[in-house]
Amino acid sequence: MLVNYPLSAAQENNWVHECIYEAISLIVNNLNSATAIPDWPDILPPIHRDKLTSRKTIKGLLANFENIAVQLTEEQRNKALLLIDSQNNIAGLLAGEVTPLAVEDELNPIIDCLKLVFIEGFRLLKETGSRDAHYKAIYxxxxxxxxxxxxxxxxxxxxxKREDEDHYLLKDKYVTSAANFFxxxxxxxxxxxxxxxxxxxLFKNNIRRKALNPYGTINAEISLINTNPITLLDDKPNWNISISPDIEETRTWNEVFSIEQRLKETVLSPNYEAVLSETSDFLQCLDLDRQSTDAQVLLGLKKFERHKKRNPEQGLGYLKDKVVGMLRFHFESGNPLVVALIRDALPQIEAA
Ligand SMILES: [Zn+2]
Structure with missing residues (x-):
């Protein structure tokens, strides 16, 4: 992705997931140590207890979890907790530092129960207004x-109307991270x-891969410098999109979201004529014409590139500054076809 989301947007709104997680941990730990399990709502952490006290569905689902957990061995309960921990280490999973745990058959009943618990948690994000707060912080x-x-x-x-709230790791597979804002x-x-x-x-054809963390610090940069702006067969450039840093995480992003293809077909080619015409207009506003020297035209292109960078367009025009940068790069390198393309678009001033 091109911009990361603030960590605080997830951190500060994640209390529903945290409440559920703490209640489950308490049930498991108390069963393991043969300690009485508090009644609802004392099973919830005090800090957010009031906000969930009246929620009967989650109360029933956690009671159900307790009923299933009591029939398991301590080892099985610990395995279930370990699975929840690993599925919710989102940053570690995306960075390839944590291995997703496979669900053993003996744990299926408890995992099926946990799935319902966390799906209800996800529903509660909307009910409690957490999703609104999370979206607003990101927006x-x-x-x-x-x-x-x-x-x-x-x-x-x-x-x-809110944008889609994507379960970055699939909720059907990573069931216990369904309500986690991370x-x-x-x-x-x-x-x-x-x-x-x-x-x-996390996987393609069963092969583990890394992926960008939306709440992390690595984002992708697009460059068009390697594009050849003139192709003799077509009047559109043969777009060459470089994505940096060139690491597994950005390659996964490119692959999953078909970035290169979409940028070429939807963003770059349909806007190319507009960029050429804007470039020509801008240079004319600087009083440049065909009598101007290459150095003067280059300076004009640099000014236009800077202007576009400082005033980026939104939506489908968002890479125009990169296209101008690509034209400037080839003009500066003395690519004769690009020099001609830019100069031919300048007005011919008749000698007096
Ligand atoms: Zn999009």
Whole structure:
């Protein structure tokens, strides 16, 4: 993705998941030490107890968990807890530092129960207003209000129809992270429903892979410098998109969201004519014409590139500064076709 989400947006709103996790830990630990388990709502951590006291469904599901857990051995209960811990170490899973645990058959009944618990937790995120607060924190953090996974889908304002809340790690597979905001990311509908779909970010053809952490610190940069702006067969450049840093995490992002293909077909090619025409207009505003020297034109291109960088467009035009940078790069390198392309677009001033 192109921009990371603030860690605080997940941290500060994650109390539903934390309450459920602490209640489950308490049940397991008390069963293991043969200590009485407190009644509802004392099973919840005091700090958020009041907010969930009246929620009967989660109360019933946790009672159900207790009924199943009491029939398990201490070892089986600990395995279930370990599974919850590993599935919720989202940063570690994405970075390839934590191995996802396989569910052993003997744990199936308790995992089926946990799935219902955490799905109810996810539902409670909406009911308790946590999702609204989480989305607002993320929306407010974005300098440009677009989907950071593709860069161009617009994000609606917080009180409007919310963007999709994607379970970054699939909720059907990583069931106990279904209500954890570190695994929940606002995402444009196209990215979510047409590209990511049910792809598992951690595996491709059963081979483990790393993926970008939306709440982490690594994001992707796009460069078009390696693009050849003139192809003789077509009037569109043969786009060459470089993604940096070139690491497994950004490669997974590119693959899962079809980034290169979408940028070429949807963002770059349809906007190319507009960039050329804007470039020509800008240079003319600087009083440049065909009599101007290459050095003067280059300076104009540099000014336009800086202007575009400082005033980036939103939506489908968001890579225009990169396209201008690519033209400037080839003009500066003396690519004769690019020099001609830029110069031919300048007005011919007749000698007096
Ligand atoms: Zn998107």
């Amino acid at each position: 407010d953090s974005l300098a440009v209000k677009t989907c950071p996974f593709c860069g161009y889908e617009p994000f609606e304002a917080p009180d409007q 695994n929940l990311v606002p995402m444009g509908g196209k990215c979510n429903k047409s590209y990511k779909l049910q792809q598992d970010l």
